[in-house]
Amino acid sequence: MSQLQAIALSCERGGRPLFAPQSFTLGAGQAMQIEGDNGAGKTSLLRMVCGLAPTASGEVRWGGQAIAEVRTAFLRDLLYLGHHLGLKDDLSALENLQAASVLAGHAVDRESALQALHAQGLATRAHLPLRVLSQGQKRRVALARLLLSKACLWVLDEPFVALDPAAVHALQQVLHNHLEQGGLLLFTSHQSVNLGSAVVPWRLNA
């Protein structure tokens, strides 16, 4: 049963705790939006949940077990999109998606990748090197990974940044579908989002 538990998570920066210990639970079909001022530690919290950053205290549990113990299974179920897109400028959008999917553990074929790019409105740019795309278009390539992903836990850091209204709407639709299918969503955003289902806001105080 997919369930994410954060138990008394805290982290330090410069020797001082960034925020008070945070505990929350996220179940299937649920979404949580982390809010807070700049520097409150939203990105740090997401990175701790993924296991990228060490915790000063507390632990993260996936399906009832500590993520350190079920690492491979947890990583297979996890999709993380951070500030940096994880895309190579010298590769085309298609090549990027194919490489990224192999790394994520679910290789996709050419057709599916092209379809995902088409859904993001990038069909004509699928074979161009990423260098020539705009920032917003690059973001949409990164978000095309969401369409191809089989992971059930999505951890997204500011996914709506640099998107035009149409793209924002499209992304909201994708996230909504994900939740409908029983996926979990943990994300940060400075703007309010309409995902159809109830989104639990979580305020991180500095």
Place this chain on the structure above:
Amino acid sequence: MTMRWFYYAAPQTFYGLAGRLWPWLAAVALALTVAGLWVGFAMAPTDAQQGEGYRIIFVHVPASWMSMVIYLAMAFWSVLGLTFNTRLSGMMTRALAPTGALFAFLSLWTGALWGKPMWGAWWVWDARLTSELILFFLYLGYMALTSAIDDVRRADRAGALIAIVGAINVPIIYFSVKWWNTLHQGASVSLTRSPSMAQLMLWGMLLMALAMWAYTLAIVCYRVRTLIIERECHTDWVQALPEVAGAKA
């Protein structure tokens, strides 16, 4: 027993322990140094082959030993630090490094001083001296890495890793240098051909080695105390320390 070790692994308790220990260790070091130098330079007999110049081994050999022992100690603390994630381990490794580098440098320099009157050259590429030189580079690498990384925790952990990798490589490096040295016979005037050891000479070297060990322990205690104050300066107990409060006043 384990609980006691973990008790002293907390910076606060170690600070107190180190504070009590280092003056005694320094005194012991001084006493042993005087004794060792006395034995080495005043009491030990003149060597039949090498005359008076050989006496430098009373500094050279213990310094070499210490440089190797300290590197092993660094590797030990590094393994502890990476396994148990204790802050003190990183501080111990950082505190040991400059002293280890110092002994390595001392060993190289005294090796050169020995070589000049004996073999006529300031530097000979014999296996031990060359290995010592590479060990010196390993120390420099560790210190360069830890000072280049700003984040203290990352610097400690990265340094720990390079110390461990270096320690694993030391036997390989030594073996390869010995091999290289035996092949190039022309250059190998061996400094390892030490004079036949009279009992007294061994005692002299042992005393000097113990003196250097005591010195190392003393200076490491002192250095770790400084590191603790630096790193834990935001905690209450550090602010309340007389030396810190006095400095602020």
Place this chain on the structure above:
Amino acid sequence: MSAFFALVVRDLRLAFRRKAEVLSGLFFFVVVAALFPLAIGPEPATLRHIGPGVLWIGALLASMLTLPRLFENDWRDGSLEHMVLSPHPLGLLVLGKITAHWLVAGLPLVALAPVLGLQFDLPPDALSMLALSLLLGTPVLSCIGAIGAALTLGVRGGGVLIALLVLPLCVPVLVFGAGAVEALGSGLGAQAHVSLLLAMLLPAVFFSPWACSAALRIALE
């Protein structure tokens, strides 16, 4: 395994789209090899004597130069995080990157060295031993260098710092690699040297990805 090959292919693709970076390492090798005769003098006997050593050092330094690039780009654009978060073992992925790096930066040196060896008037059997020793030695250099590259991600003084960390650890490879050619020349036979190079290659390939993974996780914290 497919992830390993996918990563190798990806990195090779990236390298071929940035040929200038790759070629600059090779040109450095050529330039350095040419500097020694200029500094020491062109007497053939001297050159034959120092040739293997000079070429080995040139290969070593050229490898050092290309190392910062190994993880730096991935770190900057976030791909490294995806590698760490991949369900595939990080060690396997790192081995893929090291392999691609060696194919692009190390293997060309192996091919180029005998050609440069002609400048040092080395006999044919020395040239082939040089190529063989480099073939066995450059992967070890890539493996050890990768650890240095992983530890110094994003740190100032990158390239020089890597060299300072890694060169002492590469001494055994240098000793046996250059020694192999010399042993052949002096009639002693290079069997032992080659076996020792192999003996260093296997542990390096096994342990380096593991050490690199630890170093990368430390760098990403």
